[in-house]
Amino acid sequence: MKKFSVIGIGAGDPDHLTLQAVRAMGAADAFLILEKGEEKSDLTGLRRAMLDAHARPGHRLVEGRDPDRDRTPADYTPTVDGWRSARAEIFERFIAEDLAEGETGAFLVWGDPSLYDSTLAILEEVLEHGRVEFEHEV
Template sequence: MKKIYVIGIGAGDPDHLTLQAVKALNEVDAFLVLDKGEEKSGLTRLRRDILDAHVKDRSFRIVEARDPERDRDTPDYAPAVDDWRRRRADLYERFIARDLGENECGAFLVWGDPALYDSTLGILDEIAGRGAVAFDHEVVPGISSVSALLAKHRTGLNRVGRPVQITTGRRLAEGWPEGVDDVVVMLDARQAFTRHLDQDLFIYWGAYVGTEDEILVSGRLREVSDRIEELRSEARARKGWIMDTYLLRRD
């Protein structure tokens, strides 16, 4: 039986890896690394840095494939995501079927934690449901961007007896979630926090957390919003991409 590890590798710092993750890395015969284009080549380099730092036996193979493009301009968000996930599933299925020998072990290196805001586990479920290739898989948790962000800001995710919601910029743009005062927002391309300047909110914001390009800002939202927009725009222009996360906290 072929085996797949889904390994959480943290937010970007090679030191984020757990001992369990390091052990799993050293059992892998082949890693699938998706090429996201020249602009995001730094993400591929970070993965290679992690392997250089933690894998003792250099006999493993790296299989590269071009990550399918997602249509980000269509108003039909859900169908576009479904199509993108299907094409990714085709890539993953080919990797398992063609690039792994019987009884070999393959791995997907997942930013942050595989169970939080990532599609890998759902895609593997889809492949298993197709029934064309047999494999077993194991999930290794990692340090999420949320955990890394809050550690950098030296604050906690929750307050006593109060709920937390993790959502997207798309959802936050539609309105503040009911029944919560602490909201974590992942990858907000729309900068939806600017729609809530009328509320008394505190923000803990970070981009490229755990990497050499890390940027952190915290403060009253209405006082630091312009600064975050400026930093975000400059960073995106300089690198061609940005990954950011933030916690909004209502008094």
């Protein structure tokens, strides 16, 4: 079975990573990195620095482009739902194409993924599609 780890990285200070996050980074085979454009490239750089410090040698980085999202839409819920679905397609492709059976993929999330982020809902959408099977953990 393929596995997927959603790793909370706190506020972004590498010195504040939990030991649990460091262990999870060290256990993953491949990481999905979503580029968010030039103005947020420092966030991607910080994720890469954390992986350089804590991921195991030979880990793979798979890059994708984070779908654009209107931050002030007239109709908020459908806009966010569309953005999540576009992200779900990227996650599904990563799991299907970049992970072999028995491997673990991971995604680094700011803050506590169980509270502040939509990554878990996106993974649930991927599972609902039924095209890939995997277990996931936070």
